[in-house]
Amino acid sequence: MPNPYNVDRIREDLFKVLSSNSDFSMDDFNKALPKMPNNPIPKIDLKFENRSTNPNPEYATAGSSAFDLRANVENVVWLSTGDISIIPTGLFFEIPENFEIQIRPRSGLAAKNGVTVLNSPGTIDSDYRGEIKIILINHGRVPFCVKHGDRIAQAVVASVLNKNIVNLSRVEKILDNTERSAGGFGHTGLQ
Numbered sequence: 001m002p003n004p005y006n007v008d009r010i011r012e013d014l015f016k017v018l019s020s021n022s023d024f025s026m027d028d029f030n031k032a033l034p035k036m037p038n039n040p041i042p043k044i045d046l047k048f049e050n051r052s053t054n055p056n057p058e059y060a061t062a063g064s065s066a067f068d069l070r071a072n073v074e075n076v077v078w079l080s081t082g083d084i085s086i087i088p089t090g091l092f093f094e095i096p097e098n099f100e101i102q103i104r105p106r107s108g109l110a111a112k113n114g115v116t117v118l119n120s121p122g123t124i125d126s127d128y129r130g131e132i133k134i135i136l137i138n139h140g141r142v143p144f145c146v147k148h149g150d151r152i153a154q155a156v157v158a159s160v161l162n163k164n165i166v167n168l169s170r171v172e173k174i175l176d177n178t179e180r181s182a183g184g185f186g187h188t189g190l191q
Contacts, residue, residue: 044096046157051131052090054149066104066154069134077146079138084118087134087152095126095157098164102156103134109152114140117153126160 016024050056052072059067071077072090079085095101103122110116118135134153138144146152176182 044099044157046096046099047094049092050090051092054090057091057155066156068106068151069103069132069153069155071134071146071148071150071152073146073148076148079115079136079144079146081138081141081143084135084137085146087136087146089132089134089152091132092129093124093132094129095124097126098159098161099126100124100158100160101132102158103132104154104156106151106154113144114138115144115152121156124155 013024013028016022016028048057052070054070054072057067057069069089069091072088077085077087093101101124103117103120103124105116105120115136115138118137122135124132132155136146136152
């Protein structure tokens with residue numbers, strides 16, 4: 001039996017959920033999805049080119065929300081404490097419209113070595129077709145060596161459907177009658 005719940009209908013119902021003047025809830029959305037033994041939502045086809053000698057990116061487990069990105073370097077790259085370096089991956093993606101790739105640190109690399117992605121999360125827009133490069137910084141106490149094939153970051157494919165319902169509107173003055181108003185960093189304290 002063909003699935004009448006197609007991508008356009010899914011998008012339409014998601015807009016209903018996000019709309020402030022709709023009674024359609026996330027529960028309604030989930031109930032509307034057909035009960036299928038496998039994935040009820042069709043997968044997107046994320047095309048990529050791997051110009052490195054590293055393995056192709058893949059999700060490590062069924063529950064993984066990100067896939068690892070590996071360094072594609074000819075020579076080792078040393079990051080002294082405080083150093084920043086842009087590390088190529090050899091990967092090029094064709095990201096579908098209404099999606100992005102978010103570049104995030106690997107928790108083990110950060111916890112064990114103090115090495116993280118500087119602009120976290122980094123955003124790769126759907127119209128970018130260049131090589132994915134990772135901006136690493138060493139916040140650790142000792143120099144860190146990046147070798148070819150090292151897993152240096154992770155990538156999450158995320159929907160940006162919200163951009164289709166947001167209209168940036170310039171005004172002369174914004175309303176500042178909220179409880180927080182202009183309260184800045186840390187204005188609510190620690191507890």
